[in-house]
Amino acid sequence: MDRQAGPRAILEGLKAAGITLIATLPDENLTELLKLVEADRESIHVPLCREEEGIGICAGATLVGKKTAIIMQNGGFLNSCNALTTTALQFQIPLLLLIYYAGDIGDRGFATVGTVTEPVLHALGIRTYLLRRMEEIKETVHQAQVLAWDANRPVALLLTKDVLGTRG
Amino acid sequence: MKRYECLEAIAGEVGDALAVTTAGATTLEWNRFRPSDGNLMCKTLGLVSSISLGIALGLPQRKVLALDGDGALLMNLCALPTIAWRRPPNFIHIVFDNGIYESSGARATATSAGADLVEIARGAGYPHATWTTTVDEFRKEVQAALGRYALSLIGAKVEPGRCPVPPLELDEVENKYRFIRYIERSEGMKILTRPLPASYRRAPLG
Structure with a gap:
């Protein structure tokens, strides 16, 4: 199995969507995707220390014409909830959230964060799409960005190990 | 010195720099002294510096001021x-340090016990970071930062105290749209243009 096929498709989806600024914070399961983002010379890469600042960075860049995405773990999504509420939602700023789904089925050690992830996204009113099948990756990433800009809100994609090439 | 004296002193110096203001009195005071669609308020405490970074990276040809607090x-x-x-x-990056959470109950912050934000910025890797203690010194440091084209942090040790301000005439969403339209006008960019409906793209008109 080509473990980079999923991460490549995610990056292709981001490019198809016109995204040119990507903020990231690592997770072991995001490693291949982050290597591709770091190597990409066409977009601005902003490595973060904490996810909440990434919401601010993406929001600021969006206001001056960039299309932006943030790649993080779901624990980091929980870190970013105040910024999502009082910056992204309050100012109606579109953002694309690519969230590694720790605590997904088959995972060990992250069931608590896995359990609260989707309810918190729903409580924030953030439309959420779960990516499990390789053939849907590129188009879903692209179309989620279209939805974010049409709705003037963040949209979330939950990245499973299946699409990150780290299952098994 | 007071924060509002510092803001008043630089309002005429910053030209068309974009300014992002931290949640609280700084937003109201800056908008009194430099009313502009190039001002953006921040409503998430702490996020002003990060929002400003996104703007600075997205628009490298424009000066961006982050008006931050301790x-x-x-x-x-x-x-x-x-x-x-x-x-x-x-x-x-401008940081007004009055040692208290002035807009949320006036209780002490950690800088009142000695935390030094300029030293922390230097340690984080800022090539220029300096304290100022008088309005004249502050104005000169801001002028120098505007002229040097290098990441700069200017700390201002200020006494607590607010000045009379008019109420803001816009909410966050209107602030967002006015800020974006200002960027579009001043940079000759299109940011909010929506694609034509599909029917216009599929068939010729007439």
Whole structure:
């Protein structure tokens, strides 16, 4: 199995969507995707220390014409909830959230964060799409960005190990 | 010195620099002294520096002022190494340190016990970071930062105290749209243009 096929498709989806600024914070399961983002010379890469600042960075860049995405773990999504509420939602700023789904089925050690992830996204009113099948990756990433800009809100994609090439 | 005296002193110096203001009195005072659609208020305590970084990276040809406070910066200290890592030369970070959370109950912040935000910025990798203690010194440091084209942080040790301000005439969403339209006008960009409906793209008109 080509473990980079999923991460490549995610990056292709981001490019198809016109995204040119990507903020990231690592997770072991995001490693291949982050290597591709770091190597990409066409977009601005902003490595973060904490996810909440990434919401601010993406929001600021969006206001001056960039299309932006943030790649993080779901624990980091929980870190970013105040910024999502009082910056992204309050100012109606579109953002694309690519969230590694720790605590997904088959995972060990992250069931608590896995359990609260989707309810918190729903409580924030953030439309959420779960990516499990390789053939849907590129188009879903692209179309989620279209939805974010049409709705003037963040949209979330939950990245499973299946699409990150780290299952098994 | 007072924060509003500092803001008044630089309002005429910053030209068409974009300005992002931290949640609280700084937003109201800056908009009194420099009313502009190039002003953006921040409503998430601490996020002003990060929003400003996004603007500075997205629009490298424009000067960006982050008007930050001690309580806000302490809440988002990790912004400093992130900003220093990217080191945008068009980013000017101004921090008013009054030692208290003035807009939320006036209780003490950690700087009142000695935390030094300029030293922390230097340690995070800011190439220029300096304290100022008089309005004249502050104005000169801001002028120098505007002229040097390198990431700079200017700390202002201020006494607590607010000045009379008019109420803001806009909410966050209108602020967003006015700010974006201002960028579109002043940079000759199109940011909010929506695609034509599909029917216009599929068939010729007439």
